[in-house]
Amino acid sequence: MPYDIIIGRNEADKKSLKQKGLTYIGKGYVKMGQYTSLSNRLLLDIARSHVILVAGKRGSGKSYTLGVIAEELTNLPQETSDNIASLIFDTMGIYWTMKYPNEKDRGLLNEWKLSPQSLPVKVFAPAGHFEEYAQKGIPVDEPFALDITEMTSGDWILTFGLEMTHPVAVLISRIITKLKNQKKTTTSLQLSKK
Ligand SMILES: Nc1ncnc2c1ncn2[C@@H]1O[C@H](COP(=O)(O)OP(=O)(O)O)[C@@H](O)[C@H]1O
Numbered sequence: 001m002p003y004d005i006i007i008g009r010n011e012a013d014k015k016s017l018k019q020k021g022l023t024y025i026g027k028g029y030v031k032m033g034q035y036t037s038l039s040n041r042l043l044l045d046i047a048r049s050h051v052i053l054v055a056g057k058r059g060s061g062k063s064y065t066l067g068v069i070a071e072e073l074t075n076l077p078q079e080t081s082d083n084i085a086s087l088i089f090d091t092m093g094i095y096w097t098m099k100y101p102n103e104k105d106r107g108l109l110n111e112w113k114l115s116p117q118s119l120p121v122k123v124f125a126p127a128g129h130f131e132e133y134a135q136k137g138i139p140v141d142e143p144f145a146l147d148i149t150e151m152t153s154g155d156w157i158l159t160f161g162l163e164m165t166h167p168v169a170v171l172i173s174r175i176i177t178k179l180k181n182q183k184k185t186t187t188s189l190q191l192s193k194k
């Protein structure tokens with residue numbers, strides 16, 4: 001039985017935490033000539049915080065890997081799951097499928113002694129698209145929207161793809177500053193009235 005490879009955990013934590021705070025994210029593999037065979041289990045530390053880069057060419061499994069990590073985080077024993085939650089900004093709209101058990105790959109999962117599972121995912125969708133997504137059969141739970149008064153002039157300039165020095169960008173900055181100042185005055189007026 002090959003030993004487990006633990007990613008992101010130092011020796012002291014390995015001794016004190018043992019098997020606690022680990023997620024099973026896959027297996028390493030070895031290549032011998034034309035043969036490729038799966039080897040050691042890969043476990044990722046989640047007892048501490050990490051900055052992780054998942055890199056690879058298109059179709060190499062980056063999104064899949066993130067899905068595996070997210071599923072593992074959602075599926076922890078309560079002792080650990082009380083301390084951790086995942087938040088995914090899913091610009092491609094691919095992770096809501098975690099709500100449904102993966103019956104299609106049941107055979108593949110069996111080989112890994114895993115079974116298809118639905119996970120308690122909450123799907124937020126942009127308010128303007130919520131109905132459309134729901135009608136398409138995407139299991140959206142809540143609409144969300146950003147409060148535009150919280151956007152800075154920098155955010156607006158970025159939104160319109162302008163250079164800071166562009167005349168329109170300068171105009172935006174001036175207007176936003178003016179509006180923010182007005183808002184401050186009205187808020188302090190309201191406060192002083194109370
Ligand atoms: N470890 C894996 N086991 C089974 N299928 C996988 C695995 N990794 C990726 N795939 C499949 O390969 C395809 C491409 O993976 P994907 O994660 O979308 O690639 P990327 O995000 O790097 O472009 C998908 O159909 C995905 O389901």
Ligand SMILES: [Mg+2]
Binds near residue numbers: 062063064
């Ligand atoms: Mg991808």
